[in-house]
Amino acid sequence: MNKPPEKAPPDPGVRERLLASAIDCFDRKGYAACSVREIVEAAGVTKPVLYYHYGSKEGIFNALMRQAMDQFDELLERASHSEGSARDRIEKLFGEVFDLFKRSIPLVRVMNSIYYGPPQGVPRGDADRVHFAFQEWVKKRLVEGRNAGEFKIAKTEDAMWALIGALNVATELELCHPDLALTQKDLQRVVGVVFDGIASEEGRAPRRAAKRR
Amino acid sequence: MNKPPEKAPPDPGVRERLLASAIDCFDRKGYAACSVREIVEAAGVTKPVLYYHYGSKEGIFNALMRQAMDQFDELLERASHSEGSARDRIEKLFGEVFDLFKRSIPLVRVMNSIYYGPPQGVPRGDADRVHFAFQEWVKKRLVEGRNAGEFKIAKTEDAMWALIGALNVATELELCHPDLALTQKDLQRVVGVVFDGIASEEGRAPRRAAKRR
DNA sequence: CCTTACCTACCTACCGGTAAGTATATTCGC
DNA sequence: GCGAATATACTTACCGGTAGGTAGGTAAGG
Incomplete structure (x- = not known):
């Protein structure tokens, strides 16, 4: 510097x-x-x-958090205008979120440690809002996919958590073991296991390749 | 006090x-x-x-970590002697791990924040060892289940990450939103979505109730 | 002149850790 | 059995350093 x-x-x-x-x-x-x-x-x-x-020290921390939230908000905003099957849309958003995370590992590491860990003297800020927005988005897609006959889901929340769990585990592996990190292809396969678990008969058609930007 | x-x-x-x-x-x-x-x-x-x-300050931190690792090691040791189908065994261990975590939330929160977050001046200790041991255990059960015709798995690691992701997401919800936390039944259903994704035809038999201790 | 952007020097409070000492229990030597 | 020595468990007072933040000031630009 x-x-x-x-x-x-x-x-x-x-x-x-x-x-x-x-x-x-x-x-x-x-x-x-x-x-x-x-x-x-x-x-x-x-x-x-x-x-x-x-x-203040907290002021600069909040500026960093705001930056991160803005980027995530943009992703979600773009994803609400995407088109395709529910599965495709979820896969696409997950791929983009994973890419964003991979490009911002230090920020993600800090944010996660505050959100899931002890507060360390700073408030959580907007983290709840973006987490809930993301969950809502995924849930909506699942409901749409179920209504369109793509998925057979007993309880939407279960499928949502299984999907988010798949994304989170990939992210966390990046945080704690970059040397062992999953690739985008890996992530899509792990998410694919979950989709296989909720696919209806027609939803079991041969899987399309996940679209990239 | x-x-x-x-x-x-x-x-x-x-x-x-x-x-x-x-x-x-x-x-x-x-x-x-x-x-x-x-x-x-x-x-x-x-x-x-x-x-x-x-x-030292670090000394007392290490004593806490050792305590946690010991408890986890015990769980894994007991699980290596459990019996039943691969799925049952995984479900059982996941239920016990989730129970242990729910009884040790402060410790889990601190450990996770060090493992996935910035180091804060203390080493990770044995965390890698127990994480890898857990992953290996799950992977072994998946291989056994595949060989026994219970699962149809293309890549064992994908199924392992999907399962561990399901357990982690339940744990993390407990850490950041105890008011919205998943119950054991919730967890089993989320994990069930993943199992549905890897089940072979015979593995799709009606699901047994998960055994409790 | 006022605003913006930055500096040096300083403030109070507190940090992890330690030196020197005391109290109690146990062991050892006679 | 008794007193001294040792071990264990704790105390008060202190060490050097640094934490977040601020007072008072200067320089440049409009």
Whole structure:
């Protein structure tokens, strides 16, 4: 990270450098074990600069979370306009979510540790909202697929949890063992096991290849 | 927590009180955001007592992890002597693991946050070993079930991840939303969706009720 | 002149860990 | 059996360092 020239004009990249430095630090140590001093040093500025731009240590954390939520919201928004069979649409969204996660591993690791783990002094923010939105989206597709004769489902929530579990397990393997991580093809096969479990007779037709973007 | 009488004979319960206090604090705030001072105050002793018994802050954390690993090892050991169809055995172990987790939520929450999240200054310890042992166990049962004609599996790992995903998603819901947590029956049904996805024709016989202990 | 962006120096509080000591129980040597 | 030595379990007071945050100031741009 380059240190800006002393007393030069305002540095347009400070905010971004602080964010990058913060997520790197939070990912390596967790929120509570990261000091503001370390974050600003890596960004090449002084401590009050962080307070100037983000208000507090928690402020910069919230900015990172907001960034992540916005990206996820966009994905969901696009997915609500997608077309195809229920299965295809779910597979497509799962593939895109998995891609997004793979591109944002440090952020995902930090977010998950706050959502499923101890709070460490920061609130969960909007995490509940996006989790529930995702669950609702999947459930809606399952209901549509059942109504269209694609699935035979006794209880929608069961199928939803089985599907989300498949996506989560792939994500978590990426978090704890990047060397053993599943590929997109792997994920689609694991999700495919779940789909096989809910497929109706007509839904058991030979499986299409999952569409990629 | 009762404070021991001043200058009384050695207190036999100090170690346990410290452990209970530590897991409570780690669960509420995470490892790094918990201070030794807070842990010992809640246990009704002074700081050097923790260092006397456990050597360091990390020492008491490791003692907690060891406890958890031991419990899990016992479960796996017992499960390797269980009998029944592959599916029954997997369902039984999953039910017992889920029960153990439900009885140890604070510990599970802390362990997961270290395993899947940023390290926070403590090593992962034996977590890899138990995760891999569990995966191996499930995989073995799947192979047995396939060889016995119970399952029709293209790739064992896919089915394993789908099953473990189902167990994990139930566990994680417990961690982040105890108010919405799945019951044992819920879990068995979610796992059942996965089993439906790998069942062979004969394996599609009407499902037995999962045995409870 | 005002606003924006940043700096140096500092604040209070607290961190993990330790030194030196005390109290009690047990063991050892006589 | 008795006193000294040792082991165990705990205390008060302290160490050096650092945590998040702030006061007061300067420089550049509009």
